[in-house]
Amino acid sequence: MLMDLQGFGHLLLSGALMTIQLALASLAIGLVIGLLGAAAKLSPSPFLRIPATLYTTLVRGVPELLLVLTLYYGGAQLLMWAASFFGYDEYIEVGAFAAGVAALAIAFGAYATEVFRMAMLEVPKGQWESAQSMGMSRGQTFFRIIFPQVWRLAIPGLGNLFQVLLKDTALVSVIGLNELMRQASVGSAATKHPFDFYLAAAILYLALTLLATLVTEILERLSKPELRGRRA
Amino acid sequence: MNWDWSVIWDYSPRLLEGAWLTLELVGLSGIFGILMAVPLALMRASAQPLLKGLAYGYIFFFRGTPLLVQIFLIYYGASQFDAVKDSFLWPILKEPYWCAIIAFTMNTSAYSAELIRGAIQAIPHGEIEVADALGMNQLTKIRRIILPRALGIVLPAYSNEFLLMLKSSALASTITLLDITGMARTIIARTYTPLEIFFAAGMMYLVMSAVLIGLFRLMELRVNRHKYISREG
Numbered sequence: 001m002l003m004d005l006q007g008f009g010h011l012l013l014s015g016a017l018m019t020i021q022l023a024l025a026s027l028a029i030g031l032v033i034g035l036l037g038a039a040a041k042l043s044p045s046p047f048l049r050i051p052a053t054l055y056t057t058l059v060r061g062v063p064e065l066l067l068v069l070t071l072y073y074g075g076a077q078l079l080m081w082a083a084s085f086f087g088y089d090e091y092i093e094v095g096a097f098a099a100g101v102a103a104l105a106i107a108f109g110a111y112a113t114e115v116f117r118m119a120m121l122e123v124p125k126g127q128w129e130s131a132q133s134m135g136m137s138r139g140q141t142f143f144r145i146i147f148p149q150v151w152r153l154a155i156p157g158l159g160n161l162f163q164v165l166l167k168d169t170a171l172v173s174v175i176g177l178n179e180l181m182r183q184a185s186v187g188s189a190a191t192k193h194p195f196d197f198y199l200a201a202a203i204l205y206l207a208l209t210l211l212a213t214l215v216t217e218i219l220e221r222l223s224k225p226e227l228r229g230r231r232a
Numbered sequence: 233m234n235w236d237w238s239v240i241w242d243y244s245p246r247l248l249e250g251a252w253l254t255l256e257l258v259g260l261s262g263i264f265g266i267l268m269a270v271p272l273a274l275m276r277a278s279a280q281p282l283l284k285g286l287a288y289g290y291i292f293f294f295r296g297t298p299l300l301v302q303i304f305l306i307y308y309g310a311s312q313f314d315a316v317k318d319s320f321l322w323p324i325l326k327e328p329y330w331c332a333i334i335a336f337t338m339n340t341s342a343y344s345a346e347l348i349r350g351a352i353q354a355i356p357h358g359e360i361e362v363a364d365a366l367g368m369n370q371l372t373k374i375r376r377i378i379l380p381r382a383l384g385i386v387l388p389a390y391s392n393e394f395l396l397m398l399k400s401s402a403l404a405s406t407i408t409l410l411d412i413t414g415m416a417r418t419i420i421a422r423t424y425t426p427l428e429i430f431f432a433a434g435m436m437y438l439v440m441s442a443v444l445i446g447l448f449r450l451m452e453l454r455v456n457r458h459k460y461i462s463r464e465g
Contacts, residue, residue, distance in 0.1 A: 058434075058438065061395075061399075061437060061438040061441045061442075062399070062434040062437050062438065063399040063400070063401075063402035063413060063437060064399065064402075065402040065403060065405070065406075065413060066402055066413055066416075066430060066433060066434055066437070069413070069416075069417065069426075069430060070426065070427070070430040070431075070434075073420065073426035073430070074426040074427040074430060077233065077426070077427055078233075078427065080233075081233035167297070167298040167299070168298070169298075170298035170299075170300040170301060171298075171300065171403075173300070174406060181298070181300060181301065181304075184301075184304075185304070188308065192312070193312055194304070194305075194308035194309045194311065194312055195305065195308075195309035195310070195312040195313070196312070198301055198304045198305040198308065198309050199305065199309070201301055202293070202297040202301045202302075202305065205296065205297045205298055205301060206292075206293070206296045206297055209296045209297075210296070
């Protein structure tokens with residue numbers, strides 16, 4: 001057989017499960033960062049706009065691997081420094097999963113900020129005004145009128161970003177988290193068949209990206225009322 | 233937090249050495265990547281199902297899997313086969329430097345091929361008809377009309393891809409290469425100052441991207457000068 005995993009197959013599957021958890025956790029946090037970032041970038045206040053612009057420019061210009069390494073090796077130092085302002089002086093440890101999720105969410109959030117910002121700009125200002133004239137509060141307007149449209153416009157862009165995020169999860173193997181890539185390394189070291197294991201990992205990543213594409217397409221369909229219920 | 237500027241100052245020559253390697257990796261992979269991407273894009277746009285399918289599979293694999301897997305497949309994976317170890321390729325494949333360049337080249341060629349294909353298909357059909365009407369043969373048409381026009385269309389998108397490759401080149405550090413990130417990791421292993429050194433490394437990447445963005449702007453102004461120069465000129 002071309003690819004003999006010598007009983008290490010379950011290792012790869014458990015790694016894939018960890019990869020999925022890593023990707024979904026980063027996605028959830030990254031989406032929140034992206035929405036907040038877009039709101040900050042579009043706000044009239046320079047105290048929000050400037051930090052948000054700085055954030056997206058800096059993060060998008062720095063390698064994701066560098067972010068992962070920085071947060072893993074320097075995260076504890078940063079957190080302890082931040083905590084010292086609140087009078088907390090105990091030792092804080094940052095695990096590989098937490099550092100990985102933080103780094104990936106920060107990277108995803110920077111790109112998602114741009115996607116949401118573009119989508120928010122697409123919704124005509126008049127809709128805010130008409131919702132207001134119907135007596136809706138700003139919050140109601142956002143959640144009932146603006147957000148559903150922003151979401152619809154943002155899904156294709158976010159889908160692409162999620163593909164990038166999914167592939168970037170492999171970087172977290174560098175700091176020792178037992179995700180798919182790391183488990184492939186373990187298997188290849190034990191069996192001396194690196195090609196088989198990395199190829200198997202590559203195929204699992206392909207399957208995951210295909211799955212992500214499929215889910216994005218379903219979400220896109222659901223977000224368009226005119227297509228809902230119609231067969232593909 | 234005690235932030236130590238002096239450690240950045242002391243080790244900046246080493247980081248600059250790393251920056252040179254990063255530039256080398258990205259520059260070489262960029263050139264090889266384009267050389268591969270053009271035929272790939274032409275294959276992908278061709279009507280021949282076999283050529284089209286091959287190009288499609290290649291692009292699908294390299295865009296759908298993490299670059300790290302691709303690097304490891306080449307660097308560690310190649311050693312699994314005795315046939316490879318005995319072949320003339322081994323002196324190249326045992327060097328992390330060339331493995332990184334091969335992986336980056338294949339990766340970026342897949343992304344660029346899609347961009348170039350999009351650009352070729354975006355050339356107004358009339359221009360190709362005019363070339364036909366002037367009696368150009370297929371090769372002349374590709375050389376004088378299609379590629380120059382595609383270059384102008386593809387440049388903004390390609391500059392994006394090139395910057396992404398600059399960032400991806402940090403992965404070279406995972407196979408022992410001392411690029412900016414690799415150098416930073418070695419320095420940190422000695423000084424235990426991760427925040428300062430990674431900060432300095434990040435700044436280097438930012439400066440390099442800024443310079444590259446400027447260079448691509450200039451190039452775009454030159455290639456698309458027919459769009460910017462007034463008619464009297």
